[in-house]
Amino acid sequence: MYILYIDESGDGGYSPGSSRHLVLAGVAMHEGQWKRLVKLLDDIQSKNLPQAGGVVEFHACDLRGGRKAFRGLPRATRTQVMNDVYGVISTAQKGLTLFAAVIDKPAFRELGT
Numbered sequence: 001m002y003i004l005y006i007d008e009s010g011d012g013g014y015s016p017g018s019s020r021h022l023v024l025a026g027v028a029m030h031e032g033q034w035k036r037l038v039k040l041l042d043d044i045q046s047k048n049l050p051q052a053g054g055v056v057e058f059h060a061c062d063l064r065g066g067r068k069a070f071r072g073l074p075r076a077t078r079t080q081v082m083n084d085v086y087g088v089i090s091t092a093q094k095g096l097t098l099f100a101a102v103i104d105k106p107a108f109r110e111l112g113t
Contacts (some may be wrong), residue, residue: 001031002028002029002031003028003029003030003031004026004027004028005023005026005027005028005036006025006026007025008022008024008025009022009112010022010023010106014105014109018022018105019105020104020106021102021103021105022102022105023101023102023103024100025098025099025100025102026099027096027097027099028097028099029092029094029095029096029097030094030095030096031092032095033058033092033095033096037088037092037096040088041058041085041088044058044081044085047068048073048077048080048081048084049069052069056069057069058081058085063078063079063081064082066078
């Protein structure tokens with residue numbers, strides 16, 4: 001069995017001020033991997049954000065910008081956290097698949113007319 005996680009960035013609308021693109025991204029992993037990966041990610045959080053208390057989501061935009069849980073962390077620490085997260089992903093063995101789709105909404109809308 002595989003576990004699937006999907007997230008999106010952007011919005012699905014066409015109104016003024018709406019984003020031009022919609023990005024859907026995700027990961028599918030074999031059920032035998034998730035405990036090890038979660039443990040490694042939890043270790044990164046414990047090492048760098050012990051004050052956070054609950055689960056922290058490692059969003060790249062928040063890490064880069066020093067926002068939310070990463071506010072107050074020096075840039076070098078935030079960069080190291082991001083590299084550590086990428087390291088966990090890169091060491092995943094068989095059974096982990098990353099995927100993404102970028103939709104140019106104006107072009108997509110033209111196809112429907």
